[in-house]
Amino acid sequence: MAPHREDLVRLRRVRDRVDRDFAQPLDVAVLARQACMSPGHFSRSFRAAFGESPYDYVMTRRIERAKALLRRGDVSVTEACFAVGCSSLGSFSTRFTRLVGVTPSAYRALDHSAAAAIPACVLRRAARPAGARGPVRIGEAPAPGRLLA
Known part of the structure; x- marks a missing residue:
């Protein structure tokens, strides 16, 4: 309803x-x-x-912000975890891996230099963790009927 x-x-x-x-x-x-x-x-x-549930929404926002911090490369995974409000590195890493598809350390190690040329508003949409919907690509709608877990 x-x-x-x-x-x-x-x-x-x-x-x-x-x-x-x-x-x-x-x-x-x-x-x-x-x-x-x-x-x-x-x-x-x-x-x-x-x-999505309120908890899942909060965690999606936190992972989204953690991705931005880790893309910069000057913040450790632990620092990113606590900077976004998570109190457990293990829970943060598990949720990050589930939403993003790679561990926070692996994500931090990726080359993010190409993202520097993308406008911030587009990058935020493209980089948003997709959860159970699967990856969201620019110009594509999420799979119909699939909600965030």
Whole structure:
């Protein structure tokens, strides 16, 4: 069931907060309070509106930012892990590998010099971890019916 219009407005505000404060500790109960919903209703509504759970959305944002830090090459994997708000290197590496397809160390070691010529807005879209949808390539739509896990 799709969320009501008023719920969507509140959910977008929460999503904007997550986008802005992804490196801070984010708790579903606190986010649900901001949306004026119970935690269960918030989680179901968030998934219905955005195709992934609040936790998965936070982790996708964190991995996205970690990729940008690792592309620079002057940040270690451990530094990137803690800079994006993850508290466990093991969980970070597992999630990174699941979403990106390579370990954080292998990603950091790749040659990212070609990315310097790509406009930042295009690079953000192309570099977004795709999760269960599979890789998202510029000009292609995600596979129909597949949601982020």
